[in-house]
Amino acid sequence: MVGTHHAAILPQKGGPLSVGERATPEPGPNEVLIKVKAVALNPVDYHQRDFGMPPVPIYPAVIGSDTSGVVAKVGSKVSTAPALGSQVIAFASSFYHNGSPDHGAFQKYALAQSEGVIALPDALSFEEGAVFPLAVMTALTAWTSIGIPLNTKYTPQDKQAVLIWGGASSVGTFAIQSAKSLGFTVYATASSKHYIYLKKLGAHGVFDYKASDVVSQIIDMVKKNGVNLHTAHCVVNGSLQPVLDVLKQTKGDAVAKVTHSPVLPPDHPTLDKTEIKFNFPSMDPVIRDKHMYECFHIWLQDNLKSGSVVPSPSIQIKRGGLEGLNIALDKLRAGVSGTKIVVPI
Ligand SMILES: NC(=O)c1ccc[n+]([C@@H]2O[C@H](COP(=O)([O-])OP(=O)(O)OC[C@H]3O[C@@H](n4cnc5c(N)ncnc54)[C@H](OP(=O)(O)O)[C@@H]3O)[C@@H](O)[C@H]2O)c1
The missing domain is CATH 3.90.180.10 (Medium-chain alcohol dehydrogenases, catalytic domain)
Structure with a gap:
């Protein structure tokens, strides 16, 4: 042109x-x-x-x-x-x-x-x-970066739960929608004014991150629901420590997996038997292009067609x-x- x-x-x-x-x-x-x-x-x-x-x-x-x-x-x-x-x-x-x-x-x-x-x-x-584009790609890359393929379909019998810290953010809303599509029981944190909206998107439980006892609230809910929580997505800055505090009590003997969307500070907190990965696509162009195709042409296109993902x-x-x-x-x-x-x- x-x-x-x-x-x-x-x-x-x-x-x-x-x-x-x-x-x-x-x-x-x-x-x-x-x-x-x-x-x-x-x-x-x-x-x-x-x-x-x-x-x-x-x-x-x-x-x-x-x-x-x-x-x-x-x-x-x-x-x-x-x-x-x-x-x-x-x-x-x-x-x-x-x-x-x-x-x-x-x-x-x-x-x-x-x-x-x-x-x-x-x-x-x-x-x-x-x-959709960057927020969806980020929310989906979070799963693959910790070894969860995008065609995962957990059933309620699997009792797999995930914690999304920063659920009302742009990336967080697609983390919730995609977690639901993978079959997770979804827990998210957000200001209380967003509870109803995030439940509509697929969160099973939403917790106010400003509450002083937010960590124990989440742990209590996990125990009450009888699910396995050893997977988390830290969407916003400052979320790693409270996420690790939750996982410490919920992961049991499993190796916990945490994906972190903001840049990880070099001196970030850690937890025994817990992998913490910066959420970023592969820099190998062949792998990244294939991943991008899966994110857009398969996951997003299919879920838009079925109406199971909406703009958020x-x-x-x-x-x-x-x-x-x-x-x-x-x-x-x-x-x-x-x-x-x-x-x-
Ligand atoms: N790694 C990557 O490739 C990649 C790609 C895209 C984005 N990112 C990063 O991902 C992060 C999120 O981006 P975004 O566009 O989704 O952000 P955003 O929509 O601008 O985030 C705003 C939201 O963050 C929530 N929030 C702030 N502090 C919080 C806390 N302590 N606990 C829980 N929620 C909190 C607020 O929730 P309330 O309204 O409930 O208060 C607000 O709705 C940013 O750090 C961004 O740089 C990384």
């Missing part, structure tokens, strides 16, 4: 984003060019804008990961992505493309690899579709398009509660 388009460009570390023109790229053989209609925001976006972390290898950069839009062009070897003109959900992230600004979400046209592009269901708006958490639309992204990112940085900020483009 010959031409140019508008992009929210990150000119240097520290930002701010500034709207400018970029050459519209041609998709590579395995890529899809997306005409972006909506983007969703993630904490990594303001970390990259404000601190250059995770590292931004190329400036001027285009950041962002979560898009929905319309297929504008399809690469020569793509066999699995929806056809030209289809409405899609697309994971468009320069992070997995050595910082290539053609692949960042915050622009009118972005490249995405075909493994991360699936049809947007008719029932969903572009704004709803944009909430509640969406807050911020107007202003590309020009409005700095303010929207500032809002996310100031803190959200049970909300995903989405910007129509």
Whole structure:
């Protein structure tokens, strides 16, 4: 495609984003060019804008990961992505493309690899579709990083439970939805105002992380329900210690497995017979592409079709398009509660 388009460009570390023109790229053989209609925001976006972390290898950069839009062009070897003109959900992230600004979400046209592009269901708006990519991939990678395949189907007789600390976060809501689909009994922590919502998503028990006795509340519930709790996902910062305090009392002789979505500090707490893994996809591109395909083309697509996964958490639309992204990112940085900020483009 010959031409140019508008992009929210990150000119240097520290930002701010500034709207400018970029050459519209041609998709590579395995890529899809997306005409972006909506983007969703993630904490990594303001970390990259404000601190250059995770590292931004190329400036001027285009950041962002979560898009929905319309297929504008399809690469020569793509066999699995929806056809030209289809409405899609697309994971468009320069992070997995050595910082290539053609692949960042915050622009009118972005490249995405075909493994991360699936049809947007008719029932969903572009704004709803944009909430899935990074949060779903993170929630699903959490399972595989601790050896739980995405086709796992525990039955109630297996009595397998999981603890998700940070259930009302964007990643947390998909951790709950996916845990339910794998057959876990799901316990989550959140502010009490989110209890009903998180139970609707699939949590069996929700606990207020601000309560001084939250750890003993969870342990009591596990004992009462007679389930095995030796698996956990620490979704938010500061959650590892209370999660280990719970597991110490519930894991029995099992080796406990904990996946940790925020970066793990080197001096993090530990527990005997407990594996603690930073939640991150393989950096081997072949393994990662296969995993991405399983996340989007199998797990997400199937669960969207059956209606067993829904957009979450509640969406807050911020107007202003590309020009409005700095303010929207500032809002996310100031803190959200049970909300995903989405910007129509
Ligand atoms: N490893 C990766 O590849 C990867 C990818 C994506 C994200 N992440 C990381 O995952 C984390 C979550 O990201 P996100 O986008 O899901 O965040 P988010 O939606 O912005 O998280 C906000 C939520 O965090 C909850 N929260 C804050 N402190 C809490 C605590 N102590 N206990 C329980 N809940 C707490 C709040 O719950 P209430 O409203 O109930 O108070 C709020 O709803 C971030 O650290 C992010 O950087 C990692």
